[in-house]
Amino acid sequence: MNSSPEKTSPKGSNFLRPVMLLLLWIIIPGVVAEAQYFGRNKPSYRKFEFDVVQTPNFELYHYMKNDSLLKSISCWSENWYSMHQTIFRDTFLTRNPLIFYTTHADFQQTNTISSLIGTGTGGVTESLKNRVIMPVASSLAQTDHTLGHELVHAFQYNLFLNPDTMRKLSINNVPLWMIEGMAEYLSIGSVDPNTSIWMRDAILSNDFPTLKQLSTDSRYFPYRWGQSFWAMAGKTWGDTIIMPLLKKTAELGVNEAVKKVLGYEESTISALWRLASEEHYKKYLEGKSDSPVGRMVVSKANAGETNISPSISSDGKYLAFFSEKDLFTLDLFLADARTGKIIKKLSSVVRDNEIDDFNFIESAGTWSPDD
Template sequence: MKKTTFAFFCLFCAAVLFGQYSYYYGKNKIVRQAFPWKYADTKNFRIYHYMDDPELLGRVAREAEKAYEKLSSLLNVTIEEKTPIIFYNKQTDLEQTNLFPGIIPPGSFEGFTEPVGKRVVIYGNRSSEDLGRLIIHELSHSFENAILYRNRSLGMFDFNRPPLWVMEGFAEFMTDYWDSFSLMTIIDNVLSDRIPEIQENGDIRADYGNNRTPYDFGHLMYDFFYEKFGKKGVRDLLYSQRRPALVSKRRTFLEQFNFVPKTFNYEFKKYARNRFKTFIGRENPEDYSFIIGPDFPFAYSFSHQVSPGGELLAVVTVNYRTYKIEIILVSLKDGKVIKNVTPGYKSTYDGIEIKFVPSDGRSFSW
C-alpha cells in the first residue's frame, strides 16, 4: 500500500512539474542540424562535445577540474559519479537542445544545470575568463544539489526549494567576479538605502530591484557570511537549507546563525555601507554640471553621439508611452528634446520567428 501511494505521489509531482511547459505542447523545437557528438573523459567529468579544436576542449576540461577542486575544497563535498558536461559551440546551437523542455528564447540564458539528469549544459564561444566563470557557476548548482538532496535526482520533486538568493547567490559568489553593471547597481542601492531585507521565511524582500536582485544581493550576502564566519559560514548557510525529508518544513538560515530578521538586516546593512563607504563622501556631479538626458516619456540612454557643432546630442532611448526604442535629439544647452528622429520605430522584427502551418502548403513567398 505504501509503495502504491508513493508511486501515485511521484506521478502527481511529475505532472505538476511539467505542467509549466504545457504552453509549448505541439510546438516543435527547431533542430537545424544533427551534431556529431563525441565525448572526452577527465577525472571528474565526461564532456560531450562536437568541437574540432583540441585546445578549446583542453581549456574546458581544465576549467571544469579547477572549478571542481575549488568547490570540493570549500564545501568538503565530493561527487562520486562523473558529472556530464554538454558543451555547445555557440548559443544558437544551445537553443536547439532537447535537454530543456521549453522553447529557449534567443539570449535568455547561458547555460543550466539539470536537477534530475545531473548534466551541466553550457555553450562556449566566449573568452577563457568568461568560460571559467560560467562553468563554476553552473557546477556550483550541482554541488548545491548534492548537499541539499544527497541523491541529486530528488531535486525535481522539491516544491519548497531554498530561496533563489541562496542558490544563485552562492553560484555568483564562487565566480569571485563582479560584473561592472551589477556592482554599480549594488552600490547605487546601498547609497540610496534600498538594500533588500530578509523576512521571517529567509527570503529577501526588495521594494526596488529587478530579476538580477537575488543574484547580486545574494552574492553580496555570501561575501558578508564569508567575511564574518569564514568558509564554515558559507558551508553552514547551504547545509541549513537541507531537510530531513521532501515533505518536511525547511528551516531558515536565521536559526543556524542565531539571527532574527531585524538583527541580520542591521548587520548586513552595516557591512554593505562599510564596504562601499568610499563612495558615500564623494561630491555630487550636479554641483558642477546639470543632467543632460531625456525626460518622461523617455527613459535610459543607451548610446550617444554629439553633433559636430556641439549643440545637439543624439541618444538611443526608450519611449515609455509606446514601449519602443527611439533615437532623439537633445539640446546640450538645457537638455530639452528637440526632435524624435524615429517616431513609430518598432522592435517587432529584432528577433524574427517564422512559423509554418502545414495546411497552408509547402511554399511561402518573401
C-alpha cells in the same frame, strides 16, 4: 514550509516527479528571455554532431574544433569541481554531463531543454540529469566564470535531489538570492567591481534591502545581492558556514535558519549586513554625490523600463536604442537625441521574422556613414 521527515512522502517518490527545474545564469536583470518569446517557436537551424570527452568527473559533449579551448574547458571543469567540493563536501557518483555549444546562437537552439533561451541567459543547469548546458562566451574569462557558476548549481542539485537528503531538505524553501548568490560568490569571490557598483548605489540611494525584502521584492536582483550577502557571511563566519546555512534554510526557511545557524534574528542579520556594507563602502563614497553630469533624455517616462545600448547618429540629431517599451520584446527605437521623443520603432523581433533576438549585451548598434 517545513518539510520535516514525517510530513514528506515516501523516500524517492518526489525524486521521480516529472518536473524539470532549471537554474540559469542571467547576465543582466530586467530583460528576462522567456517573456520575449511569447508565442514564438524555438528555432533550429542545424544539426550538431557532438563528440564526447571524458575527464575524471565530467563527460564533456562538444563539437568544437579548437583543441586548446577544449583542453582549457576540461581543466576548468576539474578545477571548479575540486573548489566546489571543498565547500559542498560532496562528490558526483557518476561523471556529470557538460554540454558545450560553440556560440550563443547555437546554444539557443539546444534541444536538451524545451524552454526558450534568450540573449541574456549565459548557461543553464537542469535538474533531471543534472546537465550543464552552455555556450562558449565572448571571452575565456566569462566562459570560465559561467562554468564555475553552473557547476555550483550542479552541486546544489546533487544535494537537494539526493534521495537520502531530500526527505529533509527542499529547494523550494531556499530563496533565489541564496541559490544564485552562492553560485556567484563561489565562482567570482567576494571582490567584484560589478557587485560593488550595485552596493555603492544602494547605500547612496538609501535602498539597501533586508533579507526578507530580498526574498519577496523582485526589484532586488538576486545574483548581485545574494553574492554580497554570502561574501559578508564568508568574511564574518568563514566559508564553512555556507553549507550549514544552506541546509538549514532548505529545511526550515531563511528566518529560522539564520536564527539557528548564525544565532541572530533575520532583522539583526539584515542590519549587520547593511552596517558592514556601509562601513566598507563609506570610504569610497566620501566627498561624492549622486549628481551625474548631463540630463536624462530617455527614461521610463517617455520610453520603457529598460532602455539600453544607445547609439547617436553622426550628425547628433538622432538616437537609436533598444527598449522593452512594447512589453513582450526588446525593440529598436529611433528618438530625437535632444528631447528623447520617440519618432518611430525601427525594428522588432516580433515584426521581422528573420531576427531571433537582438544581441544587446555583447554588441551595440551603429549608424550607416551616409545617415
